[in-house]
Amino acid sequence: MAERGGIVPAITLHTLDGLPAEVPQAWAGTPTLVNLWASWCAPCLKEMPDLQAFSAQHATTGVQVVGIALDDVASARTLLTRLGVTYPNLVDPPGPTDAGVRLGNPAGVLPYSVLVAADGRVLKTHIGPFANQAAIANWVQPWETRGLR
Template sequence: MGNTAKIVLVAVVAGALGVAASLLTNGPGPLLKTEIGQRAAQSVLSATAPPTPTGLKVAKRSEPVPAFALSGLDGQAVELPKAYAGRPLLINVWASWCGPCIEEMPELQRFHAEQGANGVQVIGIALDDDAAVREFLKKIPVGYPLFLDAAGPADAGVRLGNPKGVLPYSVLVSADGRLLKQRIGPFEHGEIAEWAKQ
């Protein structure tokens, strides 16, 4: 083995040890905040997830999001992502019993309020029952549209590329309906705007 190969090997091993040490001391949080970390987490979760129901269409990065319908709190059915075509769309999958989901709701609301008529649209999909969501909204109101779905092997989160059902889970959909980004875990203060850039 030549000197150059030894130097490269030492650098790779040192880098891997540095990442491992960081994960041991800081947990996966800092890594999960990066696009590379999110892609790695998605790969691991997808590889260890149970098989999806036969015939279920699941969104894949850079491909069109398969259409599915959900009802809003008003009881009206909406086809996603078609109903929000023409502008980028941030879809956040959450539940009223999920602590990290609750913590990020004010950030999602703040981002939604900053976007105005031409920015990124925000919607939430609660894997929860109607009564629990309405009770939750009395404590933490939001101004963006909310939809309901029952948690399970074919729920909206699974359809959007989250086969393990980890919450909260967010995706960014392009104006023409393609899945651009996926995020496992909550957004912290100030993170959404940078993440939602295409």
């Protein structure tokens, strides 16, 4: 299980197209805000437009957003299309050893976010939804100025 300051454990997840993605290697070298969500999670759906806006605004600064849907592919794809979410998303079936648990969220509360440095270290975690895009930026910003790389 990932812990603050520790390296994200190796996990094989899948893209929406069913291709394997090795985490954290999939985003190695890039600071990443990982957001775990599910299509049935109302707070998750509420914050996703703000994550999309943050992703679009920060793409040039090097902080990427990656979603991990603890859901089935069809439900995840439908929701992402409906909300216009374009940042990368992976899927993992929910369960006692899902990606959320392995990323430090044993209670399974969603949404759950993890800020990962370019070298794969967990910098911080956030349980629950962000209030808005500014809250996301404020959560990431102290680490941006210290150098997520």
